[in-house]
Amino acid sequence: MNLPGLKTRGLLCFLLLSFSAAAQKAGRIHNKAVLIDGHNDVTSASIVEGRDITQSQPDRHTDLIRWKKGGLDVQFFSVFTGPVARNPKGVYADANDQIDSLEALVRRHPRQMMLAGSYKEIKKGINEKKLVALIGVEGGHMIEDNLDKLDALQKRGMRYLTLTWNNSNSWATSALDETLHADTLKHKGLTDFGRSVVRRLNQLGVLVDLSHTGEQTFYDAIAASTKPVILSHSSVYNLCPVFRNVKDDQIRAVAKNGGVVCINFYSGFISRKFDEKLTSFSEPAKKHFVDSVSRQTGDSLRALRQWNTYTKKELEAVRPTISDVVDHIDYIVKLVGDDYVGIGSDYDGIGSVPIGLEDVSTYPNITLELLKRGYTKRSIRKILGGNILRVIRASF
Numbered sequence: 001m002n003l004p005g006l007k008t009r010g011l012l013c014f015l016l017l018s019f020s021a022a023a024q025k026a027g028r029i030h031n032k033a034v035l036i037d038g039h040n041d042v043t044s045a046s047i048v049e050g051r052d053i054t055q056s057q058p059d060r061h062t063d064l065i066r067w068k069k070g071g072l073d074v075q076f077f078s079v080f081t082g083p084v085a086r087n088p089k090g091v092y093a094d095a096n097d098q099i100d101s102l103e104a105l106v107r108r109h110p111r112q113m114m115l116a117g118s119y120k121e122i123k124k125g126i127n128e129k130k131l132v133a134l135i136g137v138e139g140g141h142m143i144e145d146n147l148d149k150l151d152a153l154q155k156r157g158m159r160y161l162t163l164t165w166n167n168s169n170s171w172a173t174s175a176l177d178e179t180l181h182a183d184t185l186k187h188k189g190l191t192d193f194g195r196s197v198v199r200r201l202n203q204l205g206v207l208v209d210l211s212h213t214g215e216q217t218f219y220d221a222i223a224a225s226t227k228p229v230i231l232s233h234s235s236v237y238n239l240c241p242v243f244r245n246v247k248d249d250q251i252r253a254v255a256k257n258g259g260v261v262c263i264n265f266y267s268g269f270i271s272r273k274f275d276e277k278l279t280s281f282s283e284p285a286k287k288h289f290v291d292s293v294s295r296q297t298g299d300s301l302r303a304l305r306q307w308n309t310y311t312k313k314e315l316e317a318v319r320p321t322i323s324d325v326v327d328h329i330d331y332i333v334k335l336v337g338d339d340y341v342g343i344g345s346d347y348d349g350i351g352s353v354p355i356g357l358e359d360v361s362t363y364p365n366i367t368l369e370l371l372k373r374g375y376t377k378r379s380i381r382k383i384l385g386g387n388i389l390r391v392i393r394a395s396f
């Protein structure tokens with residue numbers, strides 16, 4: 001008889017049992033909680049292509065089957081177009097095209113999905129176990145400097161407007177431009193028209209989304225807003241210092257305003273190591289590698305393939321984990337309390353996701369990790385959706 005062996009097996013059994021008990025408890029908490037995701041790009045990534053996301057989409061992060069598996073109740077669908085319009089009529093037409101596509105999808109699947117315009121409708125949809133869709137317009141350029149177009153988008157269901165995307169517009173400057181192109185900016189922050197946009201959003205009950213905005217725009221907008229703001233998909237600068245993340249003072253300002261910061265899952269916004277590795281693979285580094293290998297082998301295509309394999313492998317080695325994502329949640333809770341943080345995955349808008357958060361079926365892993373760290377059921381419910389719901393309730 002091997003006593004130490006028995007002991008080891010006993011300990012292993014005990015650990016497995018306690019793990020499965022924790023997983024069961026996490027499952028129960030997760031299923032009862034209202035889970036809201038502040039940002040998903042499946043509209044511009046799949047729905048405008050006519051893909052039916054109620055069917056499996058294995059090459060993407062998102063479809064309804066996996067959403068249900070992940071326990072998601074409410075999704076902000078991003079309506080997104082870059083500074084160059086897809087529709088010859090312009091970016092406002094792009095926004096309307098995307099809303100058309102989303103509406104058509106919901107019309108085809110009325111038992112599975114619904115578009116909600118108010119807190120009451122959201123609650124109704126959750127009770128009916130439908131996926132509740134809300135529209136978030138990602139980029140103030142889509143109103144084309146016209147408050148009538150803002151009003152029209154609100155009538156079509158816009159429930160947040162991200163004041164800028166990476167591109168600034170004539171009335172608000174972006175994080176990218178304030179950080180990297182500061183010397184070329186004609187103005188910084190919000191103009192008077194920008195302040196009137198914020199006032200109009202407040203009046204109409206549309207959330208002011210400050211993800212992607214520069215710090216000056218952030219502070220100008222939060223000062224102008226009479227309602228709680230949202231950062232629909234941004235993470236913590238102090239853990240991963242990139243231009244898209246928010247600094248401690250910004251997090252404190254959101255807490256003071258009663259708003260919410262929804263954590264973005266993108267590996268490059270979660271992990272400093274990942275971002276540094278990615279930065280080291282800049283265009284000049286790529287050119288240098290491909291040129292020197294091509295000179296030796298005479299085969300530039302092979303050199304490019306070698307570069308892609310090499311960078312992929314190197315990045316995979318520093319891909320963050322779910323624990324790193326929960327570190328961002330934890331950071332905000334420790335800084336300002338558990339009322340001001342939520343989830344804004346950015347699925348189908350990001351090129352790399354952390355290990356354990358591969359697609360929309362994996363949200364329960366967050367609950368399990370929070371539970372393992374000693375979070376109470378009450379705190380977990382706030383983080384998963386309660387906090388965003390509070391901000392929604394204050395506006396629409």
Ligand SMILES: [Zn+2]
Binds near residue numbers: 138212
């Ligand atoms: Zn974005």
